[in-house]
Amino acid sequence: MNIAQVARLAGVSTATVSRVLNGQPLVKERTRQRVLKVINDTNYRVNAVARNLRRNRTHAIGVIISNVLSTFYSVIAKAVEDVALRNGYSMVLCNGGDEPDKERQYLQVLHENRVDGIVLSPTGKNNEYLRALVSSDVPVSIIDRQIEGMGCDTVLVNNREASKKAVEFLIERGYRRIGCISGPRDRITGLERIEGYMDAHLKRGIPVDEKLIEYGDFSLESGRENAFLLLTNNDIDAIYVANTDMAIGAYQVIKERGIGIPDEIGFVMFDDPDWTRLVTPQVTAVSQPVYTIGSTAADLLFKRINDRRNYIDKEPAKIVLEAKLIVRGSA
Amino acid sequence: MNIAQVARLAGVSTATVSRVLNGQPLVKERTRQRVLKVINDTNYRVNAVARNLRRNRTHAIGVIISNVLSTFYSVIAKAVEDVALRNGYSMVLCNGGDEPDKERQYLQVLHENRVDGIVLSPTGKNNEYLRALVSSDVPVSIIDRQIEGMGCDTVLVNNREASKKAVEFLIERGYRRIGCISGPRDRITGLERIEGYMDAHLKRGIPVDEKLIEYGDFSLESGRENAFLLLTNNDIDAIYVANTDMAIGAYQVIKERGIGIPDEIGFVMFDDPDWTRLVTPQVTAVSQPVYTIGSTAADLLFKRINDRRNYIDKEPAKIVLEAKLIVRGSA
DNA sequence: GTGAAAGCGCTAACAA
DNA sequence: TTGTTAGCGCTTTCAC
Numbered sequence: 001m002n003i004a005q006v007a008r009l010a011g012v013s014t015a016t017v018s019r020v021l022n023g024q025p026l027v028k029e030r031t032r033q034r035v036l037k038v039i040n041d042t043n044y045r046v047n048a049v050a051r052n053l054r055r056n057r058t059h060a061i062g063v064i065i066s067n068v069l070s071t072f073y074s075v076i077a078k079a080v081e082d083v084a085l086r087n088g089y090s091m092v093l094c095n096g097g098d099e100p101d102k103e104r105q106y107l108q109v110l111h112e113n114r115v116d117g118i119v120l121s122p123t124g125k126n127n128e129y130l131r132a133l134v135s136s137d138v139p140v141s142i143i144d145r146q147i148e149g150m151g152c153d154t155v156l157v158n159n160r161e162a163s164k165k166a167v168e169f170l171i172e173r174g175y176r177r178i179g180c181i182s183g184p185r186d187r188i189t190g191l192e193r194i195e196g197y198m199d200a201h202l203k204r205g206i207p208v209d210e211k212l213i214e215y216g217d218f219s220l221e222s223g224r225e226n227a228f229l230l231l232t233n234n235d236i237d238a239i240y241v242a243n244t245d246m247a248i249g250a251y252q253v254i255k256e257r258g259i260g261i262p263d264e265i266g267f268v269m270f271d272d273p274d275w276t277r278l279v280t281p282q283v284t285a286v287s288q289p290v291y292t293i294g295s296t297a298a299d300l301l302f303k304r305i306n307d308r309r310n311y312i313d314k315e316p317a318k319i320v321l322e323a324k325l326i327v328r329g330s331a
Numbered sequence: 332m333n334i335a336q337v338a339r340l341a342g343v344s345t346a347t348v349s350r351v352l353n354g355q356p357l358v359k360e361r362t363r364q365r366v367l368k369v370i371n372d373t374n375y376r377v378n379a380v381a382r383n384l385r386r387n388r389t390h391a392i393g394v395i396i397s398n399v400l401s402t403f404y405s406v407i408a409k410a411v412e413d414v415a416l417r418n419g420y421s422m423v424l425c426n427g428g429d430e431p432d433k434e435r436q437y438l439q440v441l442h443e444n445r446v447d448g449i450v451l452s453p454t455g456k457n458n459e460y461l462r463a464l465v466s467s468d469v470p471v472s473i474i475d476r477q478i479e480g481m482g483c484d485t486v487l488v489n490n491r492e493a494s495k496k497a498v499e500f501l502i503e504r505g506y507r508r509i510g511c512i513s514g515p516r517d518r519i520t521g522l523e524r525i526e527g528y529m530d531a532h533l534k535r536g537i538p539v540d541e542k543l544i545e546y547g548d549f550s551l552e553s554g555r556e557n558a559f560l561l562l563t564n565n566d567i568d569a570i571y572v573a574n575t576d577m578a579i580g581a582y583q584v585i586k587e588r589g590i591g592i593p594d595e596i597g598f599v600m601f602d603d604p605d606w607t608r609l610v611t612p613q614v615t616a617v618s619q620p621v622y623t624i625g626s627t628a629a630d631l632l633f634k635r636i637n638d639r640r641n642y643i644d645k646e647p648a649k650i651v652l653e654a655k656l657i658v659r660g661s662a
Numbered sequence: 663g664t665g666a667a668a669g670c671g672c673t674a675a676c677a678a
Numbered sequence: 679t680t681g682t683t684a685g686c687g688c689t690t691t692c693a694c
Contacts, residue, residue, distance in 0.1 A: 002671055013681045018673055028679060043463050048443040049389065050671035053380045053686050060423075060444075068405045068412075068424075077399050081426055090440050092391075093399075093424035095412055109421050112379040113391075132374050248605055255611065274579055275606035280586065333687055344665045349689055359663060381687035384670050 001044045010038040021046050052114070060090050061117045061301065062110035065143075066098040071244065071273055072290055073121070076143065079294025080119050087302050089116070100125035107133065117301045119294075122147060124188070137312070139304035141297040145188045146318075153300040153317045155293050159189050159270075162286045162323035163196025164203070166268050167240055169284070170331055171204045175238035175266045179230040180213045181223060181250055182242045190218070193242045193270060212236060216246050223249025231257065238266030238331060244273050251279070266331030281329025288323040296321070332375045341369040352377055383445070391421050392448045392632065393441035396474075397429040402575065402604055403621055404452070407474065410625025411450050418633050420447070431456035438464065448632045450625075453478060455519070468643070470635035472628040476519045477649075484631040484648045486624050490520050490601075493617045493654035494527025495534070497599050498571055500615070501662055502535045506569035506597050510561035511544045512554060512581055513573045521549070524573045524601060543567060547577050554580025562588065569597030569662060575604050582610070597662030612660025619654040627652070 003021075007014045012031060019027050020035040027035075038044070052058045063080050065073040077093055084091045092115060094106040100123045107129055110118055117139040122130065127147060134140055140152040147154075170178050180197050183190025194213065201208045214229055216222035223246030230236055231253065239254070241247040247269035254265065261267050261281060268284045269276070276283035296319055304311040334352075338345045343362060350358050351366040358366075369375070383389045394411050396404040408424055415422045423446060425437040431454045438460055441449055448470040453461065458478060465471055471483040478485075501509050511528050514521025525544065532539045545560055547553035554577030561567055562584065570585070572578040578600035585596060592598050592612060599615045600607070607614035627650055635642040 003673095004671080014672080015674080015681060015683095016679085019680090022673085026679060031679080043467065045439065045443050047384075047445060047671050048440075049380060049384045049445050050686090051673075053378075053384050053670090053688090054672045054674085056686070058380065068399065068408050069402075071400075074399045074405050077424075078426065081399075090423065090425070090437075090444075092421065093408075094421070095409065106421075108376065109379075112376050113421075114378060114380050136374070248609065251609055255609070275609050278579065278582055278586070278606050279610050334689095335687080345688080346665060346667095346690080347663085350664090353689085357663060362663080378687050381670090382689075384672090384686090385688045385690085387670070 001042055002047065006035065006038050006042065006044050009042070010035045056114075058114050058116055059088060060092055060113070060115050061119065061298075061305075062092045062094060062106070062113075062115040063119045064094045064096045064103060064106050064110075065121050066096050066123075068093070068095050072271065072288070075290040076121075076294035076297075079291045080298040083295050083298035083302065087306070089302075096121070096123065098123055104129060111138065117141070117305045119143060119297050119301055121145060137308075139301055139311075141301040143293060143297045151316050153297070153304070153319075155297040155300070155319045155321065157288050157293065157321050157323050159192035159323070160196040160199065162288075162325070163193040163242070163270065164199040165196075165325045166270065166284075166286050167197050167200035168204065169325055169327065170238050170240065170266055170268055171200060171206060173266065173331055175331070176206065177209070177212060177234065177236045177238070178266075179234060179236035179239045180242070181216050181226045181230070181239065181246050182213060183218050183246075184215060187218075190215075190242065197240065216242075218243050218245055220245045220249040222246055223251075224253050226250070227253040231259070236265065238268070241267075241269045244269070244271040247271065247283075248275075251283075262329065262331050268331050272326060276328065283330045284328045285326055286323050287326050289321050292321060332373055333378065337366065337369050337373065337375050340373070341366045387445075389445050389447055390419060391423055391444070391446050392450065392629075392636075393423045393425060393437070393444075393446040394450045395425045395427045395434060395437050395441075396452050397427050397454075399424070399426050403602065403619070406621040407452075407625035407628075410622045411629040414626050414629035414633065418637070420633075427452070427454065429454055435460060442469065448472070448636045450474060450628050450632055452476060468639075470632055470642075472632040474624060474628045482647050484628070484635070484650075486628040486631070486650045486652065488619050488624065488652050488654050490523035490654070491527040491530065493619075493656070494524040494573070494601065495530040496527075496656045497601065497615075497617050498528045498531035499535065500656055500658065501569050501571065501597055501599055502531060502537060504597065504662060506662070507537065508540070508543060508565065508567045508569070509597075510565060510567035510570045511573070512547050512557045512561070512570065512577050513544060514549050514577075515546060518549075521546075521573065528571065547573075549574050549576055551576045551580040553577055554582075555584050557581070558584040562590070567596065569599070572598075572600045575600070575602040578602065578614075579606075582614075593660065593662050599662050603657060607659065614661045615659045616657055617654050618657050620652050623652060 003014045007017045081091045096103040104126045119141045121143040142154045182194045214226035227250035270286045272285040272287035276285045334345045338348045412422045427434040450472045452474040473485045513525045545557035558581035601617045603616040603618035607616045
C-alpha cells in the first residue's frame, strides 16, 4: 500500500492524498471524505521513512544513557520522553553502557538515521566525533557530565556542593573518621563527589586521611569490596558512599557483619532510591532532581530543534541544579 | 553531504561509492581507498533514511513496555536491546504507560516508521489494530500478557503457579489468615496471581475469606492503602503482595505501625527487587526470570525477521517460563 | 570493475 | 481546489 494506490482507489492524485494526510485545509470536504474512506478501508499508513527523506526531518530524537537499569537514568529517559511526546517527537533510547565503543556506535546510528537531536550522558571518550556532530548542526544536549568547549547545552548537578553538605553533616554529628567509597577519579561525577568530601573536611578543619578513601567503579560489587576494605583496615566511625549501586553493596556488607547503624557506624549515601525509606533506620541520603535534569536537557534540545534560526549560534546554556540532603536516621 | 558529492570528489560514480559503503567485494582496491579517503576527509555518513526507503528495511525494532521506571520492564528492555544489538539492529523504546491511547499511538508511529518488528507488553485494548499489524506481516512478539488468537509469538511467566507456591509456603509455615494485596482483576497478570492464591488455599483445604483479598492497581500508593485496610479491618497473620510497587507501599505501612516481621506478621511478595536483601529480615519473594523473558521474546522476533520465508506461516510460539520462590526470613 | 539510470514513497512548487 | 512532476539520497539492475 502506498499513496499512489490510495490515490487511484479514491480517484484523486497523490498530491491530494498527501494534503489529506497532512491535514492541509485546501481540500474540498467531499474529496477529503473519499480519501479518508479509502485510507480507513485499506488500513493504509503513511510511510514515515519516505516522508522523512523528503522532508529532511525525522521527528525523532536520540537519547544515549549509560544504563537503563539504573533508576537515575531511567527517570531521565522518562523525563526526556515526556518532553519529546509533548513536542510530537518519538525517542530512540540507547544504552551506552559507559563503553566508548558502544557510545560511538550509537552516535553513528543516530546520526545516520538523521535524528533531529540527541540527549547524551557522555563517556567523554568520543569528543572528536561529538564535535563533528555538533558542527554539522545536530543539536545535542549533554547531561550529568560536562565537556569543556563542546558548544552544546549542558545540564549538571552540583555534585561537589551536595557531597560537601552530606559529609559536613556527618562531621557536625560528631563523626571524625569518615570512610568514603567514591567513584572512579576519571569520571567527573566521581571526582566532584570526592572533592566535596575534601571540601567538607577542609571547611571543618579536619585533616583528610587518604586511607579512608576507596575508589570504586559505581557498581554494586565494588561497593561490597570497598566496604570490606574500609571496615577491615581502618577504625572508621562513618561511611559515605558516592552512588546507589555501591551503597547497596556497602549496606549489605555492614548488615552481614552485624554492625549497628547509626550507633556503631554512621551511613550516608549519594542518591535516594526507594529502599532508603524501607530499611531501619531509614537512610540519610543526597537526593538529586533527576526528573528535572532530564526534562531540562530535553527542553533545551527542543528550543534548538524548533527554532534553529535563533539558536544556531546562541551561546550554549549550562544549567547547574542543586541536590539536597535528606536527613533520616542512619547518621 | 551525500553520495553524489562523495562520488564527484572521488572521481567515481555513485554506484561505486555505494558498493564501498556496503563492503561489496567487486571494487578495485585502489578505487576503494580513494573513496574511503574522501569519506573520511568529509566526515560523510550514509543517510539511513534514504537507504531504508530504498531497501524497504529499517534494521530497527520497536519495543513498547508499560513503564521504563519499573525494574521489571527496564530489565526486559535491556534484554531486548542486547539481542537486537547482536543482530545488528537498533531499538526504539516506547513507554506505553499501560494507557491504551498511548499504546495505540506508539504502535502507529512504529508502523509508520516501518520498524522490522515489535516487542510488546500489551494493554489488551488495541487488539484490532494489533491484528491489522500482524496481518500486514510485521513480526510481533508479545510479553507477559497473553492475547488469545492473535497469532504472534508470546512469552509468559507462570504467574498462577508461582503465586500458588508462595501462598502454599505461607500455609505450610502455619499462617492461616493470609491477607492478599492483588492487582486489578482485569489485568491478566493480576488475575492469575489471585487464582494462585485461591489454588493454594484449595489445595490445602483452607477456605478463602474474600475479605482478605484487596484489589490494588499495582502502584505504591495502592499498596499503602490496601495494607492499611487489611491491617485495620482484619486479624491477619500474614500478607502476600502481588507486585514490587505495592509491596514497597505495604512494607512501609507495616514498618510505620511497628508491626514485627515475621513474628507478628508474615510477609511474602511477588517480584524480587534489590531491597528484599537489604531489609531485616530479608524478604521471601517470588523471583521471575525477567531477563530471559525479554531475550526469549526478542529471539523469537528475530527468528521471524531473519527468516521470513520459513516463519511467515509458522504456528506462533507460546513459551511459559517458571518463576521461583526464594525463601528468606520474612515468613 | 565501473557507470547510467530507474525507482523506493512521499512532499511541495508550480500549473491549471 | 486539484493535478503534474521533480527530487529527497540511496541501492541495484543492466550494460559496457
